[in-house]
Amino acid sequence: MKYAYIIDNVQESENVNTIAFSSDDDIKPGQFIMAWVPGINEIPLSFSSINKIKKITVKIYGEASEHVAHLKRGDYLYYSGPYGKPFTIVPGKKLLIGAGTGIAPLIPIIDGNTYGIISGKSKKDIIFENHFKDRLKIVTDDGSCGMKGYVTTALKTVDLDKFDMLYVCGPEIMLKSVFDYIKNINVNAQFSLERSMKCGIGLCDSCSINGYQVCTDGPVFSVDQLKNMDEFGRTKLQYSGKRVYF
Amino acid sequence: MKYAYIIDNVQESENVNTIAFSSDDDIKPGQFIMAWVPGINEIPLSFSSINKIKKITVKIYGEASEHVAHLKRGDYLYYSGPYGKPFTIVPGKKLLIGAGTGIAPLIPIIDGNTYGIISGKSKKDIIFENHFKDRLKIVTDDGSCGMKGYVTTALKTVDLDKFDMLYVCGPEIMLKSVFDYIKNINVNAQFSLERSMKCGIGLCDSCSINGYQVCTDGPVFSVDQLKNMDEFGRTKLQYSGKRVYF
Amino acid sequence: MILWILKINKSDNMNINTDIGIKLENPFMLASGILDENGYTMERILNNGASSAVTKSIGIDERKGFDPPVIYHDENYVINAIGLSNPGIGSFKDEIEIALRSGKPVIGSIFGKDAEEFSLLAKKMESYKVSAIELNLSCPHVNGYGLEVGSDPDLVSEIVSEVKSKVSIPVFSKLSPNTSDIIEEAKAADKSDALVLINTVKAMKIDIHARKPVLSNVYGGLSGRSIKPVGVRYVYEIKKELNKKIIGVGGIENIDDAIEYIMAGASAVQIGSVIYKYGINIFNKLNNDLNEFFIKNDINDIKDIIGVAIK
Amino acid sequence: MILWILKINKSDNMNINTDIGIKLENPFMLASGILDENGYTMERILNNGASSAVTKSIGIDERKGFDPPVIYHDENYVINAIGLSNPGIGSFKDEIEIALRSGKPVIGSIFGKDAEEFSLLAKKMESYKVSAIELNLSCPHVNGYGLEVGSDPDLVSEIVSEVKSKVSIPVFSKLSPNTSDIIEEAKAADKSDALVLINTVKAMKIDIHARKPVLSNVYGGLSGRSIKPVGVRYVYEIKKELNKKIIGVGGIENIDDAIEYIMAGASAVQIGSVIYKYGINIFNKLNNDLNEFFIKNDINDIKDIIGVAIK
């Protein structure tokens, strides 16, 4: 188990914090760690910054994420990893599409030629909008920020032909809607999937989708890979291993 | 366990053979292997040649050495190692002093500036004399070859001052006689010791002398090291670990 | 040139099929509990070199298992305490159906607290069309503190007899090394068609910076490279003493490890933890390396080396 | 600058002494059977950082032990089947005398077939001035096929009682992990002043090219890095259940391993196999690294971390 000394904690929104620590791990965008909260749980988390100073942006869902989100300067983060196959970074024009905190792991991809779409339920879910200057569209369910509508509402306003690669991250339902929107368009895209994970090293079968392990074969998959996965956007696994439908 | 394909076997004398095999092991003069004879025993053996083609010269004492001495082309030698601290090779004038097969592990030291003394009970114990051209003295107990007498008889005829290093190998009694002869002379020497060995890796305590393990701290010791070892030439250990006197 | 043709022919005549009560096209099976809770995953592994898959151990009811961390690993070993998580026998039919699309045999691993539960599970598995049953006897013993079902010879023998009488497919017993007398345990399981050796060794990991056990369950089972010498020993000893059919498992990382188990007496081997190092591609690699080993060492038939080291 | 002075002072006040019934100046002891059959070797190791040495297990009579190979090793483990070779209690007085010149405690390890033999050996050892007795309960059980003395709780309790009644120095019981119920074994040894956990795990190595077991005895005991998770588990479990004084042993290679054992409940640790990797210098290194660990982690006294991971 590795451990890192927390040097900073910034609140991004009501229930989202970014913790910072320094580590020599070589992280590529899209990779993740298994963060261990002793006595509570162990959860997968990806990086919103991958320089010498690493950052993780955490949304509070339950006990473990709450604990990590509240780590303060001087506390330790225990973890193993990094794990998973990273995004393939292409030269050229890139569009980052993130739902809520899903934008966080896409931030390290940003260069001089990146555009963004951030979607969310409402204004309070939108974070990291300042990383994009004016190259950004925001869309919220309730219209409290940016356009009103879903991620596809925003996609319709964009000329996807002009992009060399789309990078998409968010809940599987949102990924699926983007996937369905683009699958018949000639545009390249990579999707980062989220499934429940118990091990992170490809042994426990709890994160599997059509025989692939999201923790080791993913979390990043290409359009072509997803085309062959009929479980994508349709089923997920319980902690028991039982398959249930969305 | 490593294994090597035997490519040659040459009989050196009545009960001494040299087997040859090729291996990528990096061997330094004085190092040894533990040769495993399945079903019989495992014994320490050193190298009479350390090039890409390795050679081991074996004298038959019992079952294991007999088996190794009779390995023929196509057979396999099983072994682990190399083990032990090698001789330190100095530039300058060197004198090799070997008793019987004790000369074998000294052969790899030979360069353009090496002289030799080989001792033995009688003519049939003298091997490798042709490696020294005329820079060699032979001494036998019965005078059947070279001088008549012991190794010290030969030493007396040599001007030891002229040598930068003496390399000595043979039974401990012989080593001790050389050691006693030179300990008050200002001459540098290294001795290769032989003790019963069960492991070769410094765990079993069966090869110990004054707290040092011949297999890992040796087999090569300097005059200064031996000066502090009152067991040298005096005691040895049985396979049970019991200390007995020579 | 002629030599080269001979080699090719030889490779064609080489026999790496093996028989453990069911026929396997190669000796490399997927071990229970590793990537075999999900039909798609099993199907994929069976399509990539494994000759058969043993399912995750399935019980009567759905179980969530322990909270993570359930697995700790370093470069030499894995320690797991999954807590027998499984979807329950009721919903496992679908998974087996998916796995069977590969055309290869699936072996149903089951765990229970008594002979009755084991029998019920075995019958269900048989009805799902598995080729054999593997009894996981390392589950907790209801009456014995900290003990496993497998360390109670009477219970083992009762479970095996019961299950054998209820199903017509072969039954394997998987034994645990956490016992003082594995020979006795093996004898108790004598009615099994084959013995599977070994399950994990009791172990744990403490993180010295957090000053806490890493696994939420504290204790777990050790697998991977570290346990190979223990597994080989049990295979050898039981093959020698009882001459039963044996499936070897524990710490196999490469072809040399597999051959060591086979020479100790295993007719087939199961591959588990090493997948965290090399992914599922390990199965294709083992097949290639086995062929190469046979050619290099002039072996024609795996039967010729099963148990060859026993003296 | 002031900080630096504080650190220095702190290191002076740091307490790495420990108490296992006898006082040790540091927690690092030499384990039985590794470089401790010979007085000179023990003396040298005691002069180089070990706080005490446990002798090779000594029996009534001189024993040659098994023929080599008696030890196999790779980078992760050692397997040994020395065969209880030892010079016999009669000639061991000299060795202990030499070892005691170091001024440090020597602990006499003994093995026998029954309580009578153990008592006789213990009394002799006491007369040789050892500071404590360590009972090696992993020797073969005369009445049980393949079993060890330690797997018979009645015999263990008889041996411990007898020995305790015959000597006035502390008595340690060294337990074997090759048992189904180590708690029961530990309870049987309850009269001991401390428990030593663990001895080696049954294992073997086959050479696939020679197609033969490597050790002349076929079976041996596994030690080194591979068994650490097993040892830690036993220390933790027994400390938690019985709260006895424990000496941890098994696979300790560096300070993190030693701390893991201590946090699991060990008051001292023994170092064995790792010597094949780092030589006897490992003891000085462990002492330095322990000091460094204490400073870095703000620990003043080893007592503060013994068993701290137990929950």
Ligand SMILES: Cc1cc2nc3c(=O)[nH]c(=O)nc-3n(C[C@H](O)[C@H](O)[C@H](O)COP(=O)(O)OP(=O)(O)OC[C@H]3O[C@@H](n4cnc5c(N)ncnc54)[C@H](O)[C@@H]3O)c2cc1C
């Ligand atoms: C590869 C990967 C990378 C991830 N990276 C990040 C990251 O960078 N930042 C981050 O905040 N999260 C990330 N997640 C999600 C994160 O792991 C979960 O939010 C976390 O496991 C929740 O754990 P918990 O114990 O706090 O909540 P739990 O106790 O597990 O859950 C509490 C409740 O929230 C629900 N819930 C939990 N997680 C989610 C979720 N992700 N979406 C919707 N509902 C949920 C549960 O169903 C439950 O009802 C990632 C997940 C994966 C697989």
Ligand SMILES: Cc1cc2nc3c(=O)[nH]c(=O)nc-3n(C[C@H](O)[C@H](O)[C@H](O)COP(=O)(O)OP(=O)(O)OC[C@H]3O[C@@H](n4cnc5c(N)ncnc54)[C@H](O)[C@@H]3O)c2cc1C
């Ligand atoms: C570091 C080291 C390097 C060695 N290198 C070589 C080498 O290159 N070539 C070589 O021939 N030998 C070498 N030896 C000696 C060799 O290991 C022994 O000869 C061998 O162990 C004998 O084994 P065996 O089973 O054949 O005989 P055993 O059955 O052990 O012995 C048979 C009889 O011979 C006696 N005996 C055994 N060995 C010796 C000996 N060395 N001197 C005198 N009497 C002995 C025994 O006491 C016994 O009476 C070396 C020894 C050491 C420690």
Ligand SMILES: Cc1cc2nc3c(=O)[nH]c(=O)nc-3n(C[C@H](O)[C@H](O)[C@H](O)COP(=O)(O)O)c2cc1C
């Ligand atoms: C994560 C994990 C889960 C396991 N689950 C089971 C199980 O459900 N049933 C079972 O019989 N064995 C289970 N095992 C044990 C393995 O099948 C195998 O016996 C053991 O891991 C040794 O083999 P290996 O070293 O190749 O992994 C599990 C092992 C691991 C690592």
Ligand SMILES: Cc1cc2nc3c(=O)[nH]c(=O)nc-3n(C[C@H](O)[C@H](O)[C@H](O)COP(=O)(O)O)c2cc1C
């Ligand atoms: C070569 C060797 C010989 C051993 N001999 C004994 C012995 O005589 N008595 C004993 O109690 N333990 C003996 N042991 C076991 C060790 O004392 C120790 O319990 C075990 O090796 C685990 O520790 P380690 O991993 O640090 O070596 C021996 C171990 C080895 C490797």
Ligand code: FES
């Ligand atoms: S999280 Fe265990 S296989 Fe992916």
Ligand code: FES
């Ligand atoms: S041969 Fe075992 S310590 Fe030297």
